[in-house]
Amino acid sequence: MAAIPDQTKLPFKVALDVVLQGIRIRFGRSVVTISGVILGVAFLMSILSGIVLKEGVAEEDELRLEIQRMQNFLEAETGLVADRSFAVIPVGPLSTPEARFLERLKRSQASEIRLHDPRGLLTPAQADRLRTLPPDRLMEQASGLILMGSAAADDLDLDITTVMTGARQPVIALSNPRATPPAPAPGVSVIRLSRELRPEEIRAREEQARKDRFRDLWIIAISILVTVIGISNAMLMSVTERFREIGTMKCLGALSAFVRRMFIIESAIMGIVGGLLGSLGGFLFTLVAYLVTYSPGLVFTGLGQGLGLLAFAGAAAVVIGLVLSIIAAIYPANVAARMLPAVALRSNV
């Protein structure tokens, strides 16, 4: 024999077939390996979605607190809102807390909410169920006038004394912290329902936010590490325990490239399946945990706000799972592929 030809290079499909068949037959073992990937990715994903949900919930929490505070301040001056009437005059567009506060008032036990909106600042939805009255009848038997929005009340050219005629309680409440109070009128008390944060409060909050962000990053780093170790371990085990099989295949004429390709395909399949299931599982786990501790409304509002971020986190978790699986499999597969068949045959790891 003059020269020995090169061994046939097998098409991708052959490797895929061998892999799929292997996964099918080794189903129990494959499930264990995939579970390793699932657990790793699920852990990462539950941390990531926890952070996203917490953010949303925190914002919503803050908002609800703020509204509650506004109502508390109002009631401190007027008594419980139940069975009382209030009047609203928007002086500028409503901020989110103000809009929500108005909603809350509408849903409260207050007997009537009246409206004077000469500039048409409220949206139809906001104005819904409010009773529009002319300025001079606005406060008849009412317990308080709420000026909403951040412009100066005097811009409206209203005569406060006229407006206040017939009021049960001559109270003017400013719902926007940046609103300028109207010129003082005799017998009328002006209160603020919310106030700007003081600089040291803002600093303290920023400090806290920075700490939180740092802690989140730390937790993400740790969870990625846990994921790396979990997945590497699962893939490493599944390859090394097959050294003997690899050795046998090499004795039968398998090329190193074929062995390598086989394991890359296999780990990619495991990585994708495990990554998808893991990220879904991790997300659902966190969601349920939040639903148990927070009200569903709060959680879903937070979820709605963080949806983009969540999708990104999910995609990242899947990619991390996939890439890690392949990397963790390549190294031992390479070692095995390069082994002399006689050596691979005898290795029992």
Place this chain on the structure above:
Amino acid sequence: MSDASQPTGPSPSQAVNRQVVAATTVPTDRPLTEADIDALMAYPAGEPPAMVINAIDVKKIYRQGTHETHALRGATLDIFKREYLSIMGPSGSGKSTLFNMIGALGKPSEGKVYIDQVDIAHLDTNELAWLRCRKVGYIFQSYNLIQVMTCLENVTLPMAFAGVEGDAARERGIRILKLVGLGHRILHKPAELSGGQQQRVAIARALANEPEIVLADEPTANLDQHTGQEMIELLARLKDELGVTIISATHDLKMLQQSDRILWIEDGRIVRAAKPSEVDFSSKEFDH
């Protein structure tokens, strides 16, 4: 070596033209001399046949930490085309190691192995894979079947590596499995088979790509008398009809009697060579 009929390429151990007929034994208490090797390797009779495998002074040392095991201490042998060669030796004498070396599954620590006059140390991994796939069929002592595959898949796997697939491979696989008497078991996994049946799957797999050389490490160790006999006859038929070279480690009397030549290996050295006709099989060396 100046014989013109000699195939080109390396001509390893000058064995071809020697006409030594007598059974030969060399002492083990001193290193082998040229003359000893010549005597051991001489082909018994007639026409000098072509060689398929030559091993020259092959040594194999396994190192585990500081511990060294000299599994082969300089094995030199020539194996001829269409030969049915049996190798005998006590456990641990280096039979499996020798098979690994002449079958291109491992690297000798020292010495050279030629398959069809090609020094396998000069082959790259692709060429080695080709060789292992088509030229040599291995029957391993511990079978080395792939546990997750069915018998049929085990047999068709080397065909897939040779580029034969689908129905062609399936048909051939079934035919070979029938040949070893496992036609009714093709879809079973190795774990569901008896030791002897697994051994037969290993034999079938070795024949998958119609190799020119079959390396059989104790191929009948786990077979009952009857199937053992059948396998021996199968191997003999392959040799006679297809010109396959059979090299087998065995203690099986029937197998020894069938073979053309018997080599004895002891402590990593080949110490004796003989034709079956020269061997007294009734001596107590052969009763176990």
